[in-house]
Amino acid sequence: MRTPLFIAAALGAAACAAALAGCGSSASSSAAQPTGTASAASAASAFPVTVTAANGAVTVKSAPTRIVSLSSTATEDLYGVGAGKQVVAVDQYSDYPAGAPKTSLSGLTPSIEAIAKYNPSLVVASQDSGGLVAGLGKLGIPVLIEPGAATLAAAYAQISQLGQATGHLARATSLVASMKQQIAADVQRAGTVHRGLTYYWELSANPFYSATSKTFIGQVVGLFGLTNIADKADKAADGGYPQLSQEYVVTAKPQLILLADNQASDGGQSPAVVSARPGWSVIPAVRDHRVVGLNDDVASRWGPRLPQLVAEIAQAVEQASK
Amino acid sequence: MSRPAAIGAAAALLAAAALAAAFVGAADLNPFATAAALLDKIPFIRLPSSLDPVDRAVLFQIRLPRVVLGMLVGGLLALAGAGYQGVFRNPLVDSGTLGASAGAGLGATLAIVYLGGVGPGTVPVAAFAGSVAGVAVAYATGAAASRQGALGDGAATLLLAGIAVGSFLTAVQTFVLQRSASDIGAVYSWLLGSLSAASWQQVTTILPYAAVSTVVILLHGRHLDVLAVGDEEARALGLRPGLVRLLVVAACALAAASAVAVSGLIGFVGIIVPHVARRLAGPSYTSVLPLSLLSGAAFLVLADTLARTVLSPAELPIGVVTAFAGAPAFIWVLRSTSHVST
Numbered sequence: 001m002r003t004p005l006f007i008a009a010a011l012g013a014a015a016c017a018a019a020l021a022g023c024g025s026s027a028s029s030s031a032a033q034p035t036g037t038a039s040a041a042s043a044a045s046a047f048p049v050t051v052t053a054a055n056g057a058v059t060v061k062s063a064p065t066r067i068v069s070l071s072s073t074a075t076e077d078l079y080g081v082g083a084g085k086q087v088v089a090v091d092q093y094s095d096y097p098a099g100a101p102k103t104s105l106s107g108l109t110p111s112i113e114a115i116a117k118y119n120p121s122l123v124v125a126s127q128d129s130g131g132l133v134a135g136l137g138k139l140g141i142p143v144l145i146e147p148g149a150a151t152l153a154a155a156y157a158q159i160s161q162l163g164q165a166t167g168h169l170a171r172a173t174s175l176v177a178s179m180k181q182q183i184a185a186d187v188q189r190a191g192t193v194h195r196g197l198t199y200y201w202e203l204s205a206n207p208f209y210s211a212t213s214k215t216f217i218g219q220v221v222g223l224f225g226l227t228n229i230a231d232k233a234d235k236a237a238d239g240g241y242p243q244l245s246q247e248y249v250v251t252a253k254p255q256l257i258l259l260a261d262n263q264a265s266d267g268g269q270s271p272a273v274v275s276a277r278p279g280w281s282v283i284p285a286v287r288d289h290r291v292v293g294l295n296d297d298v299a300s301r302w303g304p305r306l307p308q309l310v311a312e313i314a315q316a317v318e319q320a321s322k
Numbered sequence: 323m324s325r326p327a328a329i330g331a332a333a334a335l336l337a338a339a340a341l342a343a344a345f346v347g348a349a350d351l352n353p354f355a356t357a358a359a360l361l362d363k364i365p366f367i368r369l370p371s372s373l374d375p376v377d378r379a380v381l382f383q384i385r386l387p388r389v390v391l392g393m394l395v396g397g398l399l400a401l402a403g404a405g406y407q408g409v410f411r412n413p414l415v416d417s418g419t420l421g422a423s424a425g426a427g428l429g430a431t432l433a434i435v436y437l438g439g440v441g442p443g444t445v446p447v448a449a450f451a452g453s454v455a456g457v458a459v460a461y462a463t464g465a466a467a468s469r470q471g472a473l474g475d476g477a478a479t480l481l482l483a484g485i486a487v488g489s490f491l492t493a494v495q496t497f498v499l500q501r502s503a504s505d506i507g508a509v510y511s512w513l514l515g516s517l518s519a520a521s522w523q524q525v526t527t528i529l530p531y532a533a534v535s536t537v538v539i540l541l542h543g544r545h546l547d548v549l550a551v552g553d554e555e556a557r558a559l560g561l562r563p564g565l566v567r568l569l570v571v572a573a574c575a576l577a578a579a580s581a582v583a584v585s586g587l588i589g590f591v592g593i594i595v596p597h598v599a600r601r602l603a604g605p606s607y608t609s610v611l612p613l614s615l616l617s618g619a620a621f622l623v624l625a626d627t628l629a630r631t632v633l634s635p636a637e638l639p640i641g642v643v644t645a646f647a648g649a650p651a652f653i654w655v656l657r658s659t660s661h662v663s664t
Contacts, residue, residue: 093504106503108503108504109503204507204508205519206511206516206518206519207511207516207518207636207637208518233635233636235636238636242635242636243633243635243636243637244348244635244636245347245348245518245630245634245635245636245637246384246518247347247348247349247380247384247385247630247635248348248349248634248635250349250376250379250380250384251348251349251376251377251380253376267508277521278383278384278387278521278522278523279379279380279382279383279384280379281379282375282376282378282379283376
């Protein structure tokens with residue numbers, strides 16, 4: 001199961017607009033350049049540390065030994081930066097990495113009592129729903145809200161921030177560097193100029209939701225210089241995730257179709273299913289077998305497995321531009 | 323309006339609605355080329371059309387099956403609603419009241435949550451089964467209760483049983499959904515109804531059920547008129563009220579279930595369309611039933627055309643359109659018929 005990035009991102013954007021504390025780019029820059037008082041010289045001596053998450057400045061007094069993650073992306077981030085051993089519980093959708101201590105905790109409808117039972121020293125979530133921050137605040141438990149990233153830079157900044165807040169800044173910095181390097185290598189190999197090559201990103205079928213170029217995922221695909229068929233349909237109220245009709249998709253004639261809903265748990269819209277949809281056989285992408293089923297979980301998160309997603313897209317782009 | 327005139331008018335409205343629906347959509351097809359392509363399909367007419375293969379696919383594989391499916395679903399829902407109203411002698415009944423919608427909702431929810439909604443057939447089959455099962459349970463409990471003699475009127479007992487079963491099934495559905503928050507979006511969009519996945523395959527799948535149930539219901543128009551005077555009186559006239567009720571309820575359940583399977587829950591069609599039919603041609607079910615079939619089909623095609631054009635290329639859930647147009651229309655019908663006994 002995945003937590004749909006587009007819902008998370010929309011909620012995150014709403015939270016940004018509502019809250020006085022800035023998030024997104026301002027949070028990313030402050031996180032990328034540690035706001036903490038200490039340097040990364042020694043993990044233990046770095047605390048107390050103050051970071052600026054989407055819910056404002058949060059002080060973590062000492063290196064957290066009991067972390068609860070209510071966000072599948074944050075779980076991957078925590079394990080990626082080497083804080084896995086400090087994680088005592090993750091939510092029901094945190095299915096990666098395999099060893100993470102999955103529980104029935106929910107990040108969408110969180111229960112303060114159920115979380116408090118794990119006696120956490122730090123809680124990470126992607127949204128402040130159900131009075132999470134305020135409720136845990138009464139118990140003196142620091143909470144970091146790490147919402148759906150709006151940009152690649154924001155995704156990197158969240159990794160750095162989680163590294164800093166858990167005492168693994170150095171490892172986080174090297175993780176981000178290696179992600180950047182892998183992504184750059186794939187983009188370079190596949191090329192950055194594919195003008196005229198159009199794509200359709202499918203988030204869900206019936207109703208058909210897509211993502212425009214200005215979304216996080218649209219920016220990732222945009223690294224390859226493709227044209228997104230959803231851009232023309234974008235309205236302000238859609239938040240970058242417009243609903244499209246089948247008529248629209250077919251007449252837009254995309255040359256590449258990227259499916260973020262192809263796994264069984266996400267709707268099972270595999271390339272075979274998509275190709276068999278009535279009327280879709282005339283779409284160039286279907287005709288030329290350029291319908292790609294992505295790893296839905298990776299495609300809906302903004303964590304350390306991003307290079308894997310970029311590699312999948314790079315391969316599809318390389319084949320489509322042959 | 324006389325019966326033939328009303329039926330003729332409804333048929334003309336349906337033809338006009340279907341034609342209009344074929345010409346509008348997110349893909350701006352050239353109307354002349356579209357007309358030529360459509361006329362070309364009529365036997366003995368050959369017309370070259372300038373539609374390219376993509377436009378032809380949009381017209382014949384996406385838009386037309388949707389129009390035809392809309393006609394079928396609208397007609398079946400309205401006919402089932404009219405049938406139920408006749409059986410229960412109650413103008414506020416439709417398939418939603420008798421546990422059919424709640425059963426279909428539970429079936430679809432279970433399929434989406436526990437089977438991932440995989441495959442094109444899973445959700446429709448589950449919804450169909452749930453819909454029929456909902457009515458069957460309601461009918462069985464209601465029939466058992468009325469045999470106990472707790473309540474004198476068989477129709478009222480059935481109705482109360484339907485409401486109880488419906489509430490129970492809805493509670494189960496809400497519980498299942500609450501346990502799986504990530505599926506709320508998929509279930510919600512199913513519950514609001516949509517014809518956006520229409521295909522010729524869906525049309526041919528439900529056609530046999532639609533045909534059988536339609537014929538059975540239409541043949542019972544006279545019986546429903548007799549039933550309207552009361553069970554005792556009907557018995558005195560040589561009718562077996564229990565048997566008529568069973569047959570018509572079974573046919574209505576089948577009709578509504580096949581509609582729900584391919585479209586999700588679309589409210590209000592089953593209530594307002596039969597009322598409009600009554601206003602047009604009087605309370606006799608010999609005219610209310612065929613009129614409901616035709617005008618229900620026309621109403622849903624028009625509603626779906628609105629649903630897919632108002633926010634194009636995005637789409638409104640069709641249930642929103644039918645209720646948005648249906649609720650005020652219903653109030654108008656109530657106001658203007660309050661002095662007439664139904």
